[in-house]
Amino acid sequence: MPELFVAFSYKDVLFLLQGALVTIAMCAMALSCGLVVALVIGLIRTARRFPALRWIGWGYVEIFRGTPLLMQIFIAFFGLSILGLELPRFVAVSIPLILYTGAYMGEIVRAGVEAVPRGQWEAGWSLGMSYRQLMRYVVAPVAVRIMIPPSVGFLVQLVKGTSLAYVVGYIELTRAGYIISQSTYATMLVFTLVGAIYFGINYPLSLASQRLEVRLKRHA
Amino acid sequence: MLELEDVHKWFGNLHVLKGISMTVSRGEVVVVIGRSGSGKSTILRCINGLEPIQQGRIMVDGEVVDAHSRHVRKIREEVGFVFQSFNLFPYYTALENVSLALKIVKRMPPAEARSIAEEMLARVGLSDKLDAYPDRLSGGQQQRVAIARALAMNPKLMLFDEVTSALDPELVGEVLKVMQDLAEGGMTMVVVTHEMGFARRVADRVLFIHEGQIAEEGPTAQIFAAPRNESLRAFIESIL
Numbered sequence: 209m210p211e212l213f214v215a216f217s218y219k220d221v222l223f224l225l226q227g228a229l230v231t232i233a234m235c236a237m238a239l240s241c242g243l244v245v246a247l248v249i250g251l252i253r254t255a256r257r258f259p260a261l262r263w264i265g266w267g268y269v270e271i272f273r274g275t276p277l278l279m280q281i282f283i284a285f286f287g288l289s290i291l292g293l294e295l296p297r298f299v300a301v302s303i304p305l306i307l308y309t310g311a312y313m314g315e316i317v318r319a320g321v322e323a324v325p326r327g328q329w330e331a332g333w334s335l336g337m338s339y340r341q342l343m344r345y346v347v348a349p350v351a352v353r354i355m356i357p358p359s360v361g362f363l364v365q366l367v368k369g370t371s372l373a374y375v376v377g378y379i380e381l382t383r384a385g386y387i388i389s390q391s392t393y394a395t396m397l398v399f400t401l402v403g404a405i406y407f408g409i410n411y412p413l414s415l416a417s418q419r420l421e422v423r424l425k426r427h428a
Numbered sequence: 429m430l431e432l433e434d435v436h437k438w439f440g441n442l443h444v445l446k447g448i449s450m451t452v453s454r455g456e457v458v459v460v461i462g463r464s465g466s467g468k469s470t471i472l473r474c475i476n477g478l479e480p481i482q483q484g485r486i487m488v489d490g491e492v493v494d495a496h497s498r499h500v501r502k503i504r505e506e507v508g509f510v511f512q513s514f515n516l517f518p519y520y521t522a523l524e525n526v527s528l529a530l531k532i533v534k535r536m537p538p539a540e541a542r543s544i545a546e547e548m549l550a551r552v553g554l555s556d557k558l559d560a561y562p563d564r565l566s567g568g569q570q571q572r573v574a575i576a577r578a579l580a581m582n583p584k585l586m587l588f589d590e591v592t593s594a595l596d597p598e599l600v601g602e603v604l605k606v607m608q609d610l611a612e613g614g615m616t617m618v619v620v621t622h623e624m625g626f627a628r629r630v631a632d633r634v635l636f637i638h639e640g641q642i643a644e645e646g647p648t649a650q651i652f653a654a655p656r657n658e659s660l661r662a663f664i665e666s667i668l
Contacts (some may be wrong), residue, residue: 325515327513328515328517330509330511331511331515331516331574331577333504334476334478334507334511334578335504335505335528335529335533335577335578335581336501336504336505336529337501337529337532341532341533345517345528345532346517349518349519350518353519
């Protein structure tokens, strides 16, 4: 047994942790920018008065949810450079993740907003509130609480989804694991470790969301 | 104060209001009665622009209500609306429910908004519930908070849409009491209700809506004592 791990040193572990940092950075990027996209998509999908906008939002969501993330990463990564757009690799792999996040989270936003009872809107309107005031002070407090569980579900999926960036040679956690397993032949050990790190990122997210849910559920 | 001229409203192919014309003067309390589905709630919802109308004209204090215009927001500030299902904001305390619109719509400083909210909640008898969230209040208390919330905006006109229909019978009285006080204080009110006792005690005038039209209207005493319209007679008999 031990001879299998001969070449496996603390440097390899450091390399994996570096990959994990890249993975986390990609998620942070995808989530922060993706949420902005999601908010726009979610709001135009619920805009009763502007059917044209609703259709655009619908088309966006269907396209990005209906095609594999892997393909989106390929197209963004190679397609952009074919178009002559030489972006830093981090940005190039982040773009499809942002758009993907925008589509899924956009649907979560839409569902959250639509789940707010009609009476809440009417109460706000009857007090003379504008759309923006209504959204911010009346709809958001209710909708955000509804959105938490599916959002965390998506976030966990996103963390795992970033592993697909390995196909374009970008060194994140999965690619880092692949490289080390090639040089050390400790494939099982390395990928068990990689899996454990993904789990170590995701599990606290689930825990945090459970706590948040309990805290926000008061007065519902 | 309030004027409806030949108002028509369709929901798709369904013609729900078929030429409603009515006026309400300042300080008057008008009670609207009629069977479920007769269109009485729809009238109230059209008055503050929650529903657009397709024909006719609605004027509140000299201003035309157009549900699609931005201006409707100004009118809504002056028209209080109380709903059957309370519609309190669940994550705000009673005090915050009442003060929220003062702060964001009327742009009042927080301290001023708070003191008005306290005053309004005192008026509906809820001074001891300022910090309670809606889920800790009974239906009657929630509805009184909703009334305080509408009153805080200092409206010229108050609309009540079957505000006691969702309440347990023993809680109806406390809400009607608040409304009666309000009427005696000179508030202009249009009240859709099934509470005939309240109508008799408080209303200056009663409108009977039947199939989207005003089938009969008149002073309260006359409507109940000597109804002329056949369907009104049947309605009153069925209720009493």
